Amino acid sequence: MTGRNETASESPEKRRAILEQAIRTFAEVGFRSTDVQVIADRAGVGKGTVYRYFGNKEELFWATTFEVLERLERHMFAAMEGIEGARAKLRAAGLAHAGFLDADPQYLEIFVQDRAEFRGSHPESHQRYHEKLIARFVEIIEQGIADGELRPVDARETVLSFWGLLYGSVVHSCYAVHNYTLTELTRHSVDIFLKGIRAEVPQYEKEHMK
Amino acid sequence: MTGRNETASESPEKRRAILEQAIRTFAEVGFRSTDVQVIADRAGVGKGTVYRYFGNKEELFWATTFEVLERLERHMFAAMEGIEGARAKLRAAGLAHAGFLDADPQYLEIFVQDRAEFRGSHPESHQRYHEKLIARFVEIIEQGIADGELRPVDARETVLSFWGLLYGSVVHSCYAVHNYTLTELTRHSVDIFLKGIRAEVPQYEKEHMK
Amino acid sequence: MTGRNETASESPEKRRAILEQAIRTFAEVGFRSTDVQVIADRAGVGKGTVYRYFGNKEELFWATTFEVLERLERHMFAAMEGIEGARAKLRAAGLAHAGFLDADPQYLEIFVQDRAEFRGSHPESHQRYHEKLIARFVEIIEQGIADGELRPVDARETVLSFWGLLYGSVVHSCYAVHNYTLTELTRHSVDIFLKGIRAEVPQYEKEHMK
Amino acid sequence: MTGRNETASESPEKRRAILEQAIRTFAEVGFRSTDVQVIADRAGVGKGTVYRYFGNKEELFWATTFEVLERLERHMFAAMEGIEGARAKLRAAGLAHAGFLDADPQYLEIFVQDRAEFRGSHPESHQRYHEKLIARFVEIIEQGIADGELRPVDARETVLSFWGLLYGSVVHSCYAVHNYTLTELTRHSVDIFLKGIRAEVPQYEKEHMK
DNA sequence: AATGAATGAGCATTCATTCAT
DNA sequence: TATGAATGAATGCTCATTCAT
Structure with a gap:
């Protein structure tokens, strides 16, 4: 009581x-x-x-983090809805990620604060949630590999690289004089990322997704 | 200064x-x-x-950040010394980055704190220093493009993506259960990154750098 | 009330x-x-x-104090029931006092808290109750004097001394390393007290009450 | 530092x-x-x-308690200076105790607070100091017994009773409507106490110390 | 009558910064 | 120049009391 x-x-x-x-x-x-x-x-x-x-303040902050994480996840998976193909899914996820943080930069700061203050030591619930999130992406990668769409990379490593790329681009972007929006920069990053994990490289012309 | x-x-x-x-x-x-x-x-x-x-405390922190940034820069450029080829240089820089932070995780935390507390609003001197750093990488990319080693990407965007990838992988790594060292993960990330910006893709066998 | x-x-x-x-x-x-x-x-x-x-909290505490005081009084007077002689009555009361607090140390703490927080400024009802309690002991003392059992001390002063002795022994006992139970210590204190107010002193041997 | x-x-x-x-x-x-x-x-x-x-606040309070205890001790032993005989010494100590607290009732409240808040769990230093104080009185009692001035009571128990009497009288006095000063009441209490531990009881007339 | 959600005054403690020595 | 004693603004958290349901 x-x-x-x-x-x-x-x-x-x-x-x-x-x-x-x-x-x-x-x-x-x-x-x-x-x-x-x-x-x-x-x-x-x-x-x-x-x-x-x-x-207390700390638990409030964790609730905050969790909330933002959930919103981001919903946003990303909504963007992947109905998209076929691993590369296309990753692309959609990446752009959704950028769009989400572009639209409301507050969210980004929450993640940054989280990392800075708690160095990744979160309550059990957070860890589990994060794990589940990663797992969903691992599955996408593995499906892509099975379909021959992606080359046979280590799926988990690749997911972490992908998230790192998204997170890093965004967080780090403050250090550069901005001529680009987050979304533009991310489009470029993802583009580079995807071409690298393609099973085969066709002519660039066809590939340009912009 | x-x-x-x-x-x-x-x-x-x-x-x-x-x-x-x-x-x-x-x-x-x-x-x-x-x-x-x-x-x-x-x-x-x-x-x-x-x-x-x-x-005051804030200026002390900035001096700290600056010092760490200088050390990181020295470390990375030392690692690129004598390396030929844009891709090889980027690769060396990426691994040096990971190695630097792997060897002394303190340095990473400084960057994280910096980002969290000051959101990229640094004294003039920092901005200039950072710009110069980026410029050196832009040069490498452009040389790579000129040599036909890299496909004709936007050099500045690409540098930012690259730094984002390095920074993000490292910072974000805390969220994953670690089975990899920072260096291993970075090797993978850079590998993906490089294959994506190559002018042409030969047989994967030859390319595997691990 | x-x-x-x-x-x-x-x-x-x-x-x-x-x-x-x-x-x-x-x-x-x-x-x-x-x-x-x-x-x-x-x-x-x-x-x-x-x-x-x-x-409110304060009144609740006073009700608490009152309740404990009533229980203590009942306990003491029950112990004096059927006892003849002023000294024997005081002795019984003293031991009952000690036994009461020995059996349930909570009660002691209530008195201590009461004294510490309110310095004796209680509601009217408490004062009256206390006065009545004192009066009953005064009567015992005066009867003892009339009977020639006690020397002609000031009855009220003596009651206060007696209560002070009981209360003080108990409250103060925490400062000494305990080799004695409260009851043992009180037996000794009361023994000393009683021998001092006796009208005449017979041979010590007969008097040893332990 | x-x-x-x-x-x-x-x-x-x-x-x-x-x-x-x-x-x-x-x-x-x-x-x-x-x-x-x-x-x-x-x-x-x-x-x-x-x-x-x-x-911190607690340590400040302990320093406070210690200071008051020291002052009380100095006062009591100064009063015993040059006094001959165990009974006379105890008497002097008792009156000094009362006089000390009568003169500055603040000191009493400190002791009461101490007891109420910390129930006798003090830092090591306090315990030792208290022990030493008791020891000095034990010595006085034992000397009195050796001299045949006091009957062969348990010295330590008696000291505790004596302190209890002093402390209790004073603390408890608030419950009675005051017609007496602390010192007067204590004089009476001590008087009763002393007569009880005398080796022999002469004619009351001679003994009346008031 | 009984409840417990909401409130905000109250307080211990920390720490950046100053400045007299 | 170097120092560290002194300061007080800042802030997390508690809990007595109220009052709408």
Whole structure:
């Protein structure tokens, strides 16, 4: 009765409002610099309510991360819906990834904060979720290999490379004077990536996907 | 160059000692959580001295970032020394990058902290330095294109993709259960990357670089 | 009598349950550190109910104190039942006091908390109750004097001394490494006390009460 | 360098000022209710300075307790100076005890708070100090027994009873409507106590010490 | 009548920065 | 020049109390 209440007696709207403002605030000033009071104020609830719903700042942040991860996943898989072929799927996923973060740069900052503050040590639930996400991509790669569309690479390694490419391009892009949008840059990165894992290389002309 | 005191009257050893312990400490606990007193203690100087040499915590961190960036650059270009061919150079640079961070994971954390806390808004000096770094790679790519070794990609975009790939693979690797070292994963990523930008694709057998 | 609601419509069992858990909790962690929610949980009622029955934390504590005081009084007077002679009565009361607190150290902590937090400023009802208690002992002393059993001391002063001795021995005992139980120590204290107020001193041998 | 500094670099005046105001404040509102900021303000130093000198609130309180205990001890032993005879010494000690707390009731509250909050679990240093104090009284009792002045009681038990009597009388006195000063009440208590441990009982007339 | 969700005042503690020595 | 004592703003978290249901 006293502890955390995941079960009932919570207002989903309040939870949602807090989470939304948590995303916004963590993204704006970073995990450490975020004052929980600000989140509460922005969400229009008392500070105690934030703690009631999420236990402490760290757990709130994890809930935030998880939420963003879920949204990103939904966005990517929605983009892959109905797409045939491993390369085309990866391409769609990559562009969806860029589009997602391009549309709302807050999300990117959440991931960056997550990595910076917690170095990948997350609650069990996060780990599992991430694993599942990777597994889905591994499957795509393996199907591509089986179909002869991709050369016989190590599927898991390749997925990690692919995610690294997506994440890195995006995160790192801040260091360059931007003449490109994230999406444009990602299109290029993915293009390079895909051509490299193709089973055969036809004439470039045919391949240009732009 | 980075700091604020050109006043001479400074001991290079002290500066060096402070910087070294700043790298260590920022890497260990992050920028926000770092207590300047700890750096001072570890460096064997008074806290006031740290402020005398570096002005404030933020500037100290930037000096730290700059130092690490310089070391990484030296490491990468040393690895490219005497290497012929654009692809071979990129390959060497990529592996040097991984090796550098594999050997001393502190350095990686500095970059991560930098990105998380300052989102790429650095002092002028950093920006310039970064631009110069990119330029050197652009040159390599363009030479590769001119030699017909690489297909005619946009050089700058490609450099950014390449750096993104390196950075992302490394930073993101924490999310996967590690069966690979950073270097192994990077070898794979670079392999994929390079095959994608090759002018022509010969038989895979010859190409396997592992 | 102690609380504030005469409104009827209250369940005596609930009141009893809350009180019992209040004793337990105040004793365990002290008045200030007690979380009313814990009392409510332990008593199996809602927090609001605790407030309904007792008004606020302070009044709840006073009800607690009162309850414990009543139990102690009952215990002491039960022990004096049928005992003849002032000295024998005081002796019985002292040992009952020690036995009461020895059997349930919670009770002691309630008194200690009471003294520490409220310095003796209690509601009217408590004062009156206390006065009545003292009066009963004063009567015993005066009877003893009248009977020639006790020397003609100031009765009220003596009662206060006696209570002080009992209370002090018990509260203070924590400062000594315990080789004695509370009861043993009290036996000794009371022994000393009694021999001092006796009207005449016979041979020690006969007097040794242990 | 970073941690607590018992050694040098501290101003004794500041330490003294903080301690003095800590006594005052803890006595006034109790340990839990004390806001360290108030102590700092009253002592005319920054809050950080309080933490610099005493580490945390609890340690500050222990320092406070220790200080008061030392003062009490000095006061009592000064009063026993030059007094001959065990009974006379105990009598002097008892009256000094009462006089000390009568003169400055703050000190009493410190002891009460101590007991209430920490139930006798003190740092090693306190335990040792307390033991030493008891030992000095044990010695007095034993000497009195050896001299035939006191009957052959258990010395340690008796010391504990005596302290209990002193402490209890004082602490408990708040429950009675005061017509007596602490000192008067203690005089009576000690009187009773002493007559009880005398080796022989002469005519009461001669003995009346009032 | 009973509940427990919501609230926000309150407080311990940390740490960047200053400045007197 | 070098130092480190002093400072107080900043912030996570608790919990007594209220009140809508």
